[in-house]
Amino acid sequence: MIEIEGIGRRFNTRDGGSFEALKDVSFSVNDKEFFSIIGPSGCGKTTLLKMVAGLVKPTAGRIDIDGRTVIGPGDDRAMVFQQFVLLPWADILTNVGFGLELRGMSRKESRDAARPHLEQVGLTRFSEHYPHELSGGMQQRVGLARALAVGPDILLMDEPFGALDAQTRQLMQEDLMRLWEVEQKTVIFVTHSMDEAAYLSDRVLVMDTHPGRVREILDVPLPRPREEGVRRSPVFNELTSHMWRELRGMMGDPTAPAPE
């Protein structure tokens, strides 16, 4: 279980003041849960994810994973990035094995260990290509395989499909669902797509902004495994329109109904 307790983050500004990016954020994520965080730009959702990854330190509060406080990156977590962030100088197989190499495997061992994960994302025949030869969707599959290769309990995904076109994005969501149902990992998924959050998640955290804080946590009562058809169900529509009302209110739209 991931417990986020009273997290805050202040940044110093140039003029000597400070800016509060996150304030008193508390929630917890259960094991093997698919948990999404949605919120307007600048609400600190990526910062929050990086804190769970151990890349950014909170200035208040703490994050515990299975009772142990996060002080830095760890073997139990792996991250998937919005911009894919592959090594341009390494072929695909070496890219997938990169996390393993950093954890002490030789180049050859890591490449061998990476093979099944490349197969999981359906890119075996591209193992010796370079990243620039692959489409965005394929590059992100490599990013996902790289994260899966280190065998993490927790996948941290930072708007992983945000840089992809709409069709690719939908395909990737479906593939991720299939993978997740087999792999059964805890996922924290940052997005600003309401459809994506509703389609993928068990629960969705809606964040408020200035400073970033918890607005509400929504349950997604859609059956699993999720078929493509759930996107047209009344429950799905109710959920996404609820999220839209919330987000629109935060974005200062005067025509939005006042939040109760």
Next chain:
Amino acid sequence: MRGMSAKNRSRLLSIVGLVAGLAIWELIGRLELSPAFPPVTAVLAAIGEVWTSPRFLDAFRESMISIAIALPPSIVFGIGIGLLLGRYRPVEWALDPLVNTFLSLPLVALIPVLFLIFGLGRGSILATIVIYTFFIVVVNTAAGVRTTDPLIVEMATSFGAGERQVLRRVVLPSALPLMFAGVRIATGRAIRAVIIAEQVIGLIGLGGLVQRLGGAFAVEQLYAVILFIGFFGLVSMEAVSTVERRALPWVAAPEDIEPAFQGA
């Protein structure tokens, strides 16, 4: 020229330019305007004789030995210092003024100083090669380090990489293209440096040979040696480019990468 590929067209124009240049040279030579311009045909005739003469081959060997001794350590240390300079701000603050001073100095002016320090022998020639190449490798490596994508550093950190791993697995490969550009430029400069230094001594190497041929007004032979030096420089830099293309398969045209600094 219509219907030709851009590449063939550019090749054709290069050949046209070269032939035109040679023709003008030949013309000036035939007019006997100056003993400094013998006809190009006379120079070409001298090439066959000069390039195979023992005197020339000995001189060439001498120059090559100096480059072989001085250039590799200059490159290796240049890369090492460049990595530190590009990555760590305090090193940058400490070394930047020094490096920039050397880059903007007309190095020829320093050669007499080197001869005062190292004497009229190989030591001074080696030192000249080092000051002509070391700083170029340093600045280009440092510039390469600064092209490192911070997102890749963050990614590696998220997978548990420490600073040493970041340096070796992320920063070093990121810096490679500019590092190679620096080595390519340094190779050309090493050849210039050895000739210049040898000319000062006037006795050994290709530079010495140039000096002696010039002194003896053996103009055709002199041109034959100069043409060889130019040709050899081109071939050496092309050799580095070949290694570069093999070592950087992810870079489309490594030889087109502009070095961050070419030197004065």
